[in-house]
Amino acid sequence: MSIAHAHxxxxxRFSLPDAGGHFGGYGGVYVPETLMTALQELGAAYxxxxxxxxxxxxxxxxxxxxxxxxxxxxxxxxxxxHCGGAKIYLKREDLLHTGAHKINNALAQxxxxxxxxxxxxxxxxxxxxxxxxxxxxxxxFGLECVVYMGAHDMERQSLNVFRMRLMGAEVRGVExxxxxxxxxxxxxxRDWVTNxxxxxxxxxxxxxxxxxxxxxxxxxxxxxxxxxxxxLAREGRLPDELIACVGGGSNAIGLFFEFLxxxxxxxxxxxxxxxxxxxxxxxxxxxxxxxxxxxxxxxxLLQDAEGQIESxxxxxxxxxxxxxxxxxxxxxxxxxxxxAYATDDEVMAAFQLCSRLEGIIPALESTHAIVEGMKRAKAxxxxxxxxxxxxxxxxxxxxxxxxxxxxxx
Ligand SMILES: *Cc1c(COP(=O)(O)O)cnc(C)c1O
Numbered sequence: 001m002s003i004a005h006a007h008x009x010x011x012x013r014f015s016l017p018d019a020g021g022h023f024g025g026y027g028g029v030y031v032p033e034t035l036m037t038a039l040q041e042l043g044a045a046y047x048x049x050x051x052x053x054x055x056x057x058x059x060x061x062x063x064x065x066x067x068x069x070x071x072x073x074x075x076x077x078x079x080x081x082h083c084g085g086a087k088i089y090l091k092r093e094d095l096l097h098t099g100a101h102k103i104n105n106a107l108a109q110x111x112x113x114x115x116x117x118x119x120x121x122x123x124x125x126x127x128x129x130x131x132x133x134x135x136x137x138x139x140x141f142g143l144e145c146v147v148y149m150g151a152h153d154m155e156r157q158s159l160n161v162f163r164m165r166l167m168g169a170e171v172r173g174v175e176x177x178x179x180x181x182x183x184x185x186x187x188x189x190r191d192w193v194t195n196x197x198x199x200x201x202x203x204x205x206x207x208x209x210x211x212x213x214x215x216x217x218x219x220x221x222x223x224x225x226x227x228x229x230x231x232l233a234r235e236g237r238l239p240d241e242l243i244a245c246v247g248g249g250s251n252a253i254g255l256f257f258e259f260l261x262x263x264x265x266x267x268x269x270x271x272x273x274x275x276x277x278x279x280x281x282x283x284x285x286x287x288x289x290x291x292x293x294x295x296x297x298x299x300x301l302l303q304d305a306e307g308q309i310e311s312x313x314x315x316x317x318x319x320x321x322x323x324x325x326x327x328x329x330x331x332x333x334x335x336x337x338x339x340a341y342a343t344d345d346e347v348m349a350a351f352q353l354c355s356r357l358e359g360i361i362p363a364l365e366s367t368h369a370i371v372e373g374m375k376r377a378k379a380x381x382x383x384x385x386x387x388x389x390x391x392x393x394x395x396x397x398x399x400x401x402x403x404x405x406x407x408x409x
Contacts, residue, residue, distance in 0.1 A: 023330035243389070366389070
């Protein structure tokens, strides 16, 4: 399907991706041949699992009992009053076990791996949130767990390294390049090529080669399914706007997917504006990026004239990646999902405001969505309704924030 065709075809969210993993001109499979078989095997196993009532019941059970689903949809009364416009609701993914939405996907993929007879799990992690979620899921199901993490990130996030180790995971530092997330993914892919028979790779966001963007999306769709039911029960109608932060794009597509075919629900993804839109100072792929291929996926990415990946910056490690999930690029072209960015300074202010007004310390990632949500609420009438995805809690960020605010702990 050409991109031009995709623009005009009627929207059917279930028709995507196609059999080759394409979302219009984005996505696909760009890996060495040695990984093709593994991806095909995974795709086939997932295809069976998603239709198997036993797997789905098992997943539902663990999401409830272990992860803590459903999560609340919470009316942010004082934040709403402060903005003076639309009603703001927060979808409380921060209340999940291990503190963020990532457990939805880690738990589901761990179950899938067990079903496939794979006893060894590998994962990449940036700030450590996906690593912690994966370590927890592996401990729960008795799976061996190896997490690749850039050596620089290990220093910055030593508490998460310790958490993973407490839960029995082996954390392997990666010394290549910038020693951050991108290098950790490279190392995980290298491991997977070598150990593909025994090992499943739990990728942490709606990114990479098919079937990952689709599969990870599906495992987070529960966010939007719950939110839709909850807002209908609470307000008797659908929301006017949905807002979520976008790193790879998993929490955002998880919230948005259920509403894609509701024409009156506007959706906004919020990227990391860092120090502003200057080369190397942000991670807003739609503000400064263009089409390219990175780590198995064709999408919007930040690159220089030669196609070398640009360095990125954000106060929040979870949004600090040069590429964005292919499904978001597709829906942006169609005008279905809109994108904005929040700068580090805006995020620091909203982080403190939300803590003070709501008694909720949000993850710095999620705070990007709060920044945009507050701007939108101010611009909308009081009878409008906004849902912000609170993708994670900010406990992991308080030391960093104290440092930025020059507060001695
Ligand atoms: C990892 C993370 C994100 C970014 O990942 P997505 O795949 O874009 O959702 C956002 N919020 C929190 C709390 C995270 O831990």
